[in-house]
Amino acid sequence: MQAGFVSTDRIRSLFTEAMSQMYRAEVPQYGTLLELVAEVNAEVLATNADLRERLTRAGELERIDVERHGAIRLGTAEELHTIRRLFAVMGMQSVGYYDLSVAGVPVHSTCFRPIDDQSLSINPFRVFTSLLRLELIEDEGLRAEAAEILAKRRIYTDRAIELIERHERAGGLTEAEAKEFVAEALETFRWHGEATVSAETYKRLHDAHRLIADVVSFKGPHINHLTPRTLDIDAVQQRMPQRGITPKAVIEGPPRRECDILLRQTSFKALEESILFAGADGATEGTHTARFGEIEQRGVALTAKGRALYDRLLASVRGEVQVGAAGAKARDYDAELSERFQELPDDWSDLRKQELAFFHYSATPAGIAAAVTGQLPSNAEELIAKGYLTFDPIVYEDFLPVSAAGIFQSNLGTDQQQNYATRSNRAAFEEALGAEVTDELDLYAERQARSLETAIDLLGLAAL
Ligand code: OOG
Ligand code: NI
Numbered sequence: 001m002q003a004g005f006v007s008t009d010r011i012r013s014l015f016t017e018a019m020s021q022m023y024r025a026e027v028p029q030y031g032t033l034l035e036l037v038a039e040v041n042a043e044v045l046a047t048n049a050d051l052r053e054r055l056t057r058a059g060e061l062e063r064i065d066v067e068r069h070g071a072i073r074l075g076t077a078e079e080l081h082t083i084r085r086l087f088a089v090m091g092m093q094s095v096g097y098y099d100l101s102v103a104g105v106p107v108h109s110t111c112f113r114p115i116d117d118q119s120l121s122i123n124p125f126r127v128f129t130s131l132l133r134l135e136l137i138e139d140e141g142l143r144a145e146a147a148e149i150l151a152k153r154r155i156y157t158d159r160a161i162e163l164i165e166r167h168e169r170a171g172g173l174t175e176a177e178a179k180e181f182v183a184e185a186l187e188t189f190r191w192h193g194e195a196t197v198s199a200e201t202y203k204r205l206h207d208a209h210r211l212i213a214d215v216v217s218f219k220g221p222h223i224n225h226l227t228p229r230t231l232d233i234d235a236v237q238q239r240m241p242q243r244g245i246t247p248k249a250v251i252e253g254p255p256r257r258e259c260d261i262l263l264r265q266t267s268f269k270a271l272e273e274s275i276l277f278a279g280a281d282g283a284t285e286g287t288h289t290a291r292f293g294e295i296e297q298r299g300v301a302l303t304a305k306g307r308a309l310y311d312r313l314l315a316s317v318r319g320e321v322q323v324g325a326a327g328a329k330a331r332d333y334d335a336e337l338s339e340r341f342q343e344l345p346d347d348w349s350d351l352r353k354q355e356l357a358f359f360h361y362s363a364t365p366a367g368i369a370a371a372v373t374g375q376l377p378s379n380a381e382e383l384i385a386k387g388y389l390t391f392d393p394i395v396y397e398d399f400l401p402v403s404a405a406g407i408f409q410s411n412l413g414t415d416q417q418q419n420y421a422t423r424s425n426r427a428a429f430e431e432a433l434g435a436e437v438t439d440e441l442d443l444y445a446e447r448q449a450r451s452l453e454t455a456i457d458l459l460g461l462a463a464l
Contacts (some may be wrong), residue, residue, distance in 0.1 A: 006175050006178050008088075008114075008172075009122040015185060016123060018183070019070060027293065033243075033245060033295070037230050041065065044231040044232050068124060068228060069125065069226070070127040071223070072129055072224065073214065074129065077432030080131050086160065086164055088164075089173065090126070092125075094110045094111055094435060095111050097424070097426045098399060102405075103405030104409070108429050109128060110129055111399055120360045132216075132438070142204060144252045146216045146272055155220040167181075188221065197217045197277065203453070213288075224292065225294045227294045231250055233295060233296070246268055247267070248410035249410070252400070255334070260298070263399065264297045266295060267293060271292070273288055292411050300357040300393035300394060301304065301440075305354075309343070313343060314337075314402060348391070356446065357393060358447070359393060359394060361390070364387055367383065367387070367459050371458070376461060389455055411416065
């Protein structure tokens with residue numbers, strides 16, 4: 001980094017804080033959710049000394065209450081292309097491709113996030129970013145109309161673009177520029193209570209799909225939720241109603257386990273908010289439902305083998321128990337989920353030995369001391385058995401398409417289920433993005449391999 005420039009991690013942290021403040025002011029119920037999460041986290045830390053120590057060791061304690069992700073939905077290829085450049089200023093890259101059309105949501109998505117260990121530990125904030133697939137609107141007239149409306153809007157401020165260009169040319173931003181950039185970038189994510197379309201157009205878009213109305217009818221891609229991290233998602237889910245918050249029927253993802261895997265998420269239902277529609281004879285009042293709050297709890301990243309097992313078990317539960325719109329069968333679903341997931345080992349050693357999950361290896365002080373004698377076994381399993389090499393789970397930093405579809409749907413109304421015949425179109429997404437989407441599994445595999453190399457090096461052994 002050149003002298004005078006701040007790190008992209010610093011800019012991402014400034015942005016996270018600014019977004020959190022903005023969203024709390026815009027959606028008061030989100031502030032209530034944050035209070036509840038803080039209360040539960042404090043209780044867990046007070047009663048679980050092991051976890052407290054693990055988090056302290058990992059330097060995570062002071063960041064527990066910082067938001068972990070947010071989401072936006074974009075309307076055009078050009079908007080996606082620019083958002084890639086905007087997120088790059090904050091050290092976030094596109095990782096993973098998610099096709100949600102299979103679940104009846106007319107978008108495909110990626111996650112913009114930091115990728116290296118250090119940046120992730122400084123601030124792992126990521127944004128689930130979706131691009132509307134207008135080609136999935138059947139009505140040709142409506143499709144053309146939506147495209148025309150979207151083509152007219154400008155979701156980035158001129159100054160934001162200038163600062164993105166400055167970052168690209170100069171290789172960074174100064175502290176003052178970074179602050180200005182964050183304020184300008186925030187404008188893109190802000191809520192606008194005035195629709196750019198008439199009530200009649202809104203209704204037609206809404207009838208095609210609620211999500212289409214949400215993307216097309218406004219000046220910009222308002223952030224639709226922010227998600228703090230909880231240390232006990234079941235407790236928060238259970239207590240939401242006491243705070244006047246209505247949670248979705250079930251927690252998405254894997255069941256509660258000793259060894260957390262992947263990602264568990266739940267959200268509160270989107271709020272009905274007053275908006276003004278444009279009209280030739282003045283604005284008319286109406287409502288729109290889009291913004292909600294969510295919480296997440298992350299566990300270990302699974303290998304392709306582990307993920308295939310996860311997908312199979314989840315699909316078998318979902319094939320068996322369909323949760324109804326009003327949450328009917330939610331208990332059956334939870335019970336079935338716990339039952340079927342017994343097939344997936346709930347022990348770190350087993351998960352590692354069976355190559356179901358990714359781990360970060362490190363040399364232990366005993367190992368480094370023993371290395372001086374030069375008497376170390378040259379095999380990873382023996383080093384572990386002797387206590388010279390240790391391993392910790394690598395946290396899953398990405399999203400899960402089935403869970404994401406569940407979050408979308410609970411906030412769009414379950415009556416909206418439609419199944420689009422069209423298949424995923426990663427190539428079109430990457431073309432719009434102007435870059436290839438990084439494969440998340442490659443990133444975890446690299447981090448695991450690098451940690452092992454470093455540990456082996458420290459133990460004074462040649463590559464195993
Ligand atoms: C995104 C929904 C998906 C998640 O955490 O999986 C999501 C959206 O509603 O735009 O946020
Ligand atoms: Ni989310």
